[in-house]
Amino acid sequence: MGKLTLILLLTTCIAGSLQTPMGSQTTDALIDYINSLDTTWKAGKNFDDSYPKRYLKGLLGGRRRSTPYAKQPAVSDELEIPESFDARQQWPDCLSIKEIRDQGSCGSCWAFAVVEAISDRICIASKGKQQVEVSAENLLACCSSCGDGCEGGFPESAWSYYKNTGLVSGGLYQSKKGCQPYSINACEHHVTGKLPPCDKELRQTPKC
Template sequence: MKHLLLLCTIAPLVWAKPSSESSNRLVDTINSKKTTWTAGVNFPGETPEEFAKKRLGFLGNHPDPNFRVAKKVHKIGRTAIPESFDARDQWPQCKDVIDNIRDQGNCGSCWAFAPAEVMSDRLCIESKGETKFEFSPQDVLSCCDYCGYGCDGGYTATAWIYWLGHGIVSGGDYNTSVGCKPYEGLAFLNHKTPSCKTTCTNANYKTTYEDDRFTGFTYYSLDKSVEQIQTDIMTNGPIQASYRVFEDFMTYEEGVYQYTEGKELGGHAVKIIGWGSENNVPYWLVANSWGSEWANLKGYFKIRRGTNECGIEAGVLAGIALNNFDPPDDTGSAIKAVSSGLG
């Protein structure tokens, strides 16, 4: 199988930034409270329901509520955890991969994007920067028939299971010629799930679908513990997380997000690459999949750390790409449970 793929810059979906005169009541209310973050209008003309349908899509880790993912438990050296951490700085040879902000467009496919992003990062890290393979969310979205409902939402653990059992080909964002199966306009523009194709849709990509498929080695969950999550990121790379999205998050611009105002809209899956503190408020540094033009942090956001804000510290998943990977700083981590597959 061929696994070498260079990333390229894509044309992002541009979010309009209307003037302050058109700021809605929610934005004004949040900013008047002078909380830890600043609000603005990111999605002009969209109702909360339209926003949720287009931008969210996380339905849970697995459709079976009794399903449990194998849990990795690290021995924690508390003094070894720094005050701040950024995976882009820790692994500079993979900075271009880790810093690649994806764009799911108008499809509720975050459940496919977040795992694919973490898989891409970890394969690069494990190969010491030699393998830069951009896993295709499109391949998971269209071809994993037990993962969920395509653009209407899906389950992240099943995406990891699909990676282990079937393998995933390469593929960049919409309107690129990156990899075997770039993201399709039907999903990006129209909120429709494309049919499964078992051939490469990129005519310029010369590797066959079968030869391009990359199968991962294992995946696991982590405890709802700041130290466990931090240790895993420091040891193995970025992780996949999920959280409940409320109306106020539609308006996030910068600062450390915490719930302030509005009703719950649904779930969202994202990638955590590090942590830090801003104005004495601890945060997770999170890569979103709404394009690099979203908000004011080039596609990233910060969310309060240590309080399980909106569930961000529960349900964390990650994986290992290579079966010969030996983390250089793994201080006795172990798997405590055995996960069941899908029949």
């Protein structure tokens, strides 16, 4: 039986002014620890110390809710886990699996995670016959019970919203794909490239 090791790295934000830059001491220690494990990848800094803590925390938009979703029954099973698995190879006809969306200067990762998973599942369930990009903006802007838009949201509420209300289609920024494409521009988060640099302040949540 193959073994799968999941390492969950939880970082604790120290109380203080949210406008002060992120301290490098904790970050450097965490990077050194990860790299000391000698895994298949190397950790490094994505942002320099000039980025405000409020902005970086804002990009980590996923939030946890204590109830009622936390009371769902736990499910456990023993599975044969392969040495490696690549979803792009398992379902090569599903283009959404290969696509990497850019949330821009908005803490919408919670919305992106949900709509990308939904898009992939629709394609997988239809054996590649239905290729759809579910709109991140529609979820981000219109789900009033999901949280605070670009300031963060609850993934479990987003799944519930899709189940009970539904979501329209919508592609990347300026893609003109679907009913409601993403309106926040893509940007370079921590390197110099062909895109404009990201703002150091979170954008306003688009209107529904």
